Amino acid sequence: MPELPEVEVLVRHLAPVLVAQTIREVEVRRPKSVRPQSVAEFSRSALGMTITGVRRRAKYLLFDLRGSIDERVLIGHLGMTGRMFLQPRGQPLPRHAAVVLGLGAEVWVFEDTRYFGRMAFDDAALAGLGPEPFVDDFSADYLREALRGCRQAIKVKLLDQSLVAGVGNIYASEALFRAGISPRRAAGRLKPAELGRVRDSIRDVLAEAIRFGSTVPLDFAGRADGAGDGLFYYGRPPGAPDYYTERLLVYDRAGRPCVRCGTAIRKVVQANRSTYFCTQCQR
DNA sequence: CACCATGTTCCTTG
């Protein structure tokens, strides 16, 4: 689920169903998921608070809470496998439900198979984040300044959250394909025009993903495959094509033909992460 | 069994 577009879409879905709700019960089923706080600390901080806003910063979810005497922000991160959704009280929880917050008729579930994600009153990580991709500060000039003299590969730099916040491993490859730039180029060696293309491609690819995600309704009644279990998921009518993977042009397409020139897509490893690109289209 | 996976952080190496 989780790069900037997925988090943004989730925020838009959660905001209308969470705002004005009050947290009446707190159940931490996985203490690690509220680190660095203790379960008791987390529970005390969340209990009785009313949700006044749901926002996003990079890949973090920000939940504005207001109590009778103060306000605070609950911060969520989905890690690699996190999800959040509401389900009716009393229904069986998923195996990896990490935190369950009781609201009115429903409970708010943070589920996280690999437990890399977090839900905590801890904003330390936000301080080091670079600009959001859609703000004016994120410009070709900004990139030129920030990457001056940098010999690291551009793909690796795009994953650096202090350079630009929210790009992950999938959209880094996708953006560079659209920009026509090899992921292995030294970041500081890119020409101004190329940095402009990198910036535009990042924005385009993220915006397109948000636009697509926003058109997909959440399914409260049952799963896209028809197995109704009371949870909600990003819906896809049974038998419909999986647009999510189809609109990715290079990611996870090693060996398959480039959509533009037909050359086999290459997979390489950079900084311990897979990178996908077309050696013909990307120089 | 081996390897891979949408992310972040810590430790080691140079």
Add this chain to the structure above:
DNA sequence: CCAAGGAACATGGT
């Protein structure tokens, strides 16, 4: 001291 690379975290899918 800093930059860069690699492993760890934990579970599941292929």
